[in-house]
Amino acid sequence: MPKMVIETCSVEWLQILDEDGICDEELRPPLSNEEIKKLFESMVLARTFDEKAFKLQREGRLGTYASIYGQEAAQVGSAFALRPADWMFPAFREPGASFVRGLPIHMILQYWAGDERGSQIPEGLNDFPITIPVATQIPIAVGVALAAKVKGDPIAVMAYMGDGATSKGDFHEGLNFAGVFSAPVVFVCQNNQWAISVPLKRQTAAKTLAQKAFAYGFPGIRVDGNDVFAVYRAASEALNRAKAGKGPTLIECLTYRLGDHTTADDASRYRSREEVEQWKTKDPIRRLKKYMEKRNLWSEAYDQAVRSNAKEKVERAVRVEESLPPPDPRDIFGFTFEELTAELKEQMENFLKVDGKERSESKDVLYG
Amino acid sequence: MAKLTMVEAINLALRQEMEKDPRVLLLGEDVGRNGGVFRVTQGLLDTFGETRVMDTPLSESAIVGVAIGMAVYGLRPVAEIQFEGFVYAAMEQLADHAGRIRTRSRGRYHCPLVVRLPYGGGIRAPEHHSDSNEAYFVHTPGIKVVVPSTPYESKGLFVAALRDPDPVIFMEPKKIYRSLREEVPEEEYLIPLGESRIVLEGTDITLITWGAMLQPTLQAAMLMEKSGTSAEVLDLRTLSPLDTESMIESVKKTHRAVVVHEAPATCGVGAEIVARINEKALVHLEAPVERVTGFDTVMPLPKLEKYYLPSAERVVDAVNRVISF
Ligand SMILES: Cc1ncc(C[n+]2csc(CCOP(=O)(O)OP(=O)(O)O)c2C)c(N)n1
Ligand SMILES: [Mg+2]
Numbered sequence: 001m002p003k004m005v006i007e008t009c010s011v012e013w014l015q016i017l018d019e020d021g022i023c024d025e026e027l028r029p030p031l032s033n034e035e036i037k038k039l040f041e042s043m044v045l046a047r048t049f050d051e052k053a054f055k056l057q058r059e060g061r062l063g064t065y066a067s068i069y070g071q072e073a074a075q076v077g078s079a080f081a082l083r084p085a086d087w088m089f090p091a092f093r094e095p096g097a098s099f100v101r102g103l104p105i106h107m108i109l110q111y112w113a114g115d116e117r118g119s120q121i122p123e124g125l126n127d128f129p130i131t132i133p134v135a136t137q138i139p140i141a142v143g144v145a146l147a148a149k150v151k152g153d154p155i156a157v158m159a160y161m162g163d164g165a166t167s168k169g170d171f172h173e174g175l176n177f178a179g180v181f182s183a184p185v186v187f188v189c190q191n192n193q194w195a196i197s198v199p200l201k202r203q204t205a206a207k208t209l210a211q212k213a214f215a216y217g218f219p220g221i222r223v224d225g226n227d228v229f230a231v232y233r234a235a236s237e238a239l240n241r242a243k244a245g246k247g248p249t250l251i252e253c254l255t256y257r258l259g260d261h262t263t264a265d266d267a268s269r270y271r272s273r274e275e276v277e278q279w280k281t282k283d284p285i286r287r288l289k290k291y292m293e294k295r296n297l298w299s300e301a302y303d304q305a306v307r308s309n310a311k312e313k314v315e316r317a318v319r320v321e322e323s324l325p326p327p328d329p330r331d332i333f334g335f336t337f338e339e340l341t342a343e344l345k346e347q348m349e350n351f352l353k354v355d356g357k358e359r360s361e362s363k364d365v366l367y368g
Numbered sequence: 369m370a371k372l373t374m375v376e377a378i379n380l381a382l383r384q385e386m387e388k389d390p391r392v393l394l395l396g397e398d399v400g401r402n403g404g405v406f407r408v409t410q411g412l413l414d415t416f417g418e419t420r421v422m423d424t425p426l427s428e429s430a431i432v433g434v435a436i437g438m439a440v441y442g443l444r445p446v447a448e449i450q451f452e453g454f455v456y457a458a459m460e461q462l463a464d465h466a467g468r469i470r471t472r473s474r475g476r477y478h479c480p481l482v483v484r485l486p487y488g489g490g491i492r493a494p495e496h497h498s499d500s501n502e503a504y505f506v507h508t509p510g511i512k513v514v515v516p517s518t519p520y521e522s523k524g525l526f527v528a529a530l531r532d533p534d535p536v537i538f539m540e541p542k543k544i545y546r547s548l549r550e551e552v553p554e555e556e557y558l559i560p561l562g563e564s565r566i567v568l569e570g571t572d573i574t575l576i577t578w579g580a581m582l583q584p585t586l587q588a589a590m591l592m593e594k595s596g597t598s599a600e601v602l603d604l605r606t607l608s609p610l611d612t613e614s615m616i617e618s619v620k621k622t623h624r625a626v627v628v629h630e631a632p633a634t635c636g637v638g639a640e641i642v643a644r645i646n647e648k649a650l651v652h653l654e655a656p657v658e659r660v661t662g663f664d665t666v667m668p669l670p671k672l673e674k675y676y677l678p679s680a681e682r683v684v685d686a687v688n689r690v691i692s693f
Binding site: 133164165167168170269326331335336348 | 398429664665
């Protein structure tokens with residue numbers, strides 16, 4: 001037979017908890033009541049933080065900030081499946097995952113307030129700092145995964161990215177490498193369907209992002225990214241696979257960016273209010289709440305307590321961030337290399353002599 | 369005459385050139401419906417449609433590579449890279465193809481391409497959004513590099529860049545995008561690439577700069593004027609090719625020079641300028657030429673960026689050393 005099908009691929013869709021909180025108990029991951037509550041509380045914390053960060057920016061107390069509104073389940077559900085020894089690579093829209101990992105809340109504020117110290121990940125936490133250049137964290141995550149494999153460490157790496165990131169060479173190159181060397185890495189793509197103003201259909205002509213994995217020789221799955229059970233289940237299975245030496249997985253979390261791209265953006269310029277409103281009905285927190293209510297895990301009093309606790313944590317983080325002394329201008333130089341070079345030392349000394357103090361802002365002028 | 373910002377002036381230049389020349393088209397991230405994150409391409413999608421204003425996938429390497437192909441085929445693409453920090457994925461296309469295709473093909477192909485590249489600090493932008501990375505491109509043979517300093521300048525230089533037969537990186541100082549308004553003619557005018565301008569005439573020292581650094585340099589010149597030092601301020605406009613002749617002429621008159629740029633000192637364009645002055649005007653110098661630049665460090669995040677960017681005070685300090693040498 002000269003012509004025949006030699007390969008086909010199919011893409012699975014996984015939803016466990018639907019928009020009304022109805023759960024497929026057979027597929028529900030084996031989570032204890034305490035763990036389910038933890039998922040809920042983590043999502044509430046993520047949203048509480050998000051609302052506060054947005055307000056701070058509007059009040060001039062924070063720089064540009066990228067909202068996670070609507071994407072809480074994709075972040076919390078995936079990070080929840082990690083063990084402390086695993087490594088995590090965020091893109092720039094994953095505070096929800098970072099908090100699950102244990103990153104102090106004030107550090108995310110610090111970062112977006114323009115303070116490098118927000119990227120100084122505490123010892124013992126195996127997370128990379130936020131990565132702004134889209135998709136560039138992906139090959140690095142693969143490198144960490146391969147290093148762990150070389151060393152024989154029983155860990156896996158989780159790397160986050162957006163849908164826009166799948167258009168970059170680094171995505172292709174990183175996933176291809178991971179496939180070739182069977183790296184213990186899980187790629188979590190938060191497909192929120194927008195890359196600033198560019199809709200998903202301008203990123204790919206393919207039907208799903210998950211199917212890209214097949215071309216690299218490993219599985220890809222699309223999950224309901226607003227369903228924390230589905231995300232958690234897919235992430236756990238992928239991490240287990242990775243740790244069992246079976247290689248990488250791509251998890252496409254289908255979700256939606258309910259807010260503007262960042263505080264510097266105005267999404268009403270390029271997408272309809274109806275689309276946003278329609279996605280609000282798929283709220284990840286509300287559907288878990290509905291489920292918990294049925295299971296008697298949720299009550300008004302519990303909800304109040306969770307929300308005030310989250311608020312308290314976030315307010316405390318704001319106080320910490322805002323009471324930190326400003327960074328020392330010498331820090332501009334101090335981390336370039338392990339030791340200051342002669343040239344850098346001279347530049348720093350001259351700087352401190354002339355200009356190491358606050359300066360008056362002058363107005364730009366035309367001249368000539 | 370309308371007083372425009374640089375954003376508006378470049379927008380006007382794009383609109384007029386697209387009206388005149390059907391070969392001109394735009395491609396980049398968010399340049400269409402959103403009008404660009406800085407609104408430089410605002411309204412152009414509505415006028416010219418999706419074929420000529422292309423919102424692309426998030427793919428810097430392909431944005432530039434595709435634009436090279438279009439240019440070689442006879443179009444006049446204007447590719448936008450959203451911020452200078454994201455151009456590196458496209459560096460291979462720029463260095464290995466855009467800058468070489470004329471040479472490699474012995475003139476059979478050439479690449480009339482403009483890459484718009486917002487650059488520089490001072491707007492409290494997030495990480496990787498504030499670098500001044502012109503030296504990479506200046507160091508790349510076959511690529512021209514243009515950096516306007518005011519709205520008027522940006523329109524005339526942009527039109528010249530677009531009509532140039534070779535690839536041009538058009539670096540737009542974000543700090544100046546909206547900070548200045550200036551009368552910008554509707555009528556067509558071109559500012560030839562490779563010609564600098566004297567912004568301020570003076571006799572005692574030549575201050576050489578470009579882009580956003582023209583501002584602290586002018587402020588320094590005004591401070592110096594009060595203390596009786598007359599500075600000549602040269603805005604280079606084009607970094608590749610460099611207007612060596614005008615620099616040398618000015619230095620021969622003032623006998624002293626300071627170069628001001630935002631990028632790190634080491635192998636910055638200032639180093640090339642000092643070398644040329646030394647090669648061509650050493651005997652006319654009364655003092656070594658100094659550079660006031662960013663540091664050889666990573667560009668800091670907003671809380672420290674004001675310390676990194678050259679200030680009028682640092683320029684004056686350097687001038688004092690050069691004058692009293
Ligand atoms: C390489 C690169 N190009 C451009 C940008 C500017 N930019 C920041 S976020 C973004 C869109 C990213 O979309 P996506 O990957 O879907 O992530 P999302 O913002 O939706 O979380 C763009 C174009 C960037 N940060 N990095
Ligand atoms: Mg997206």
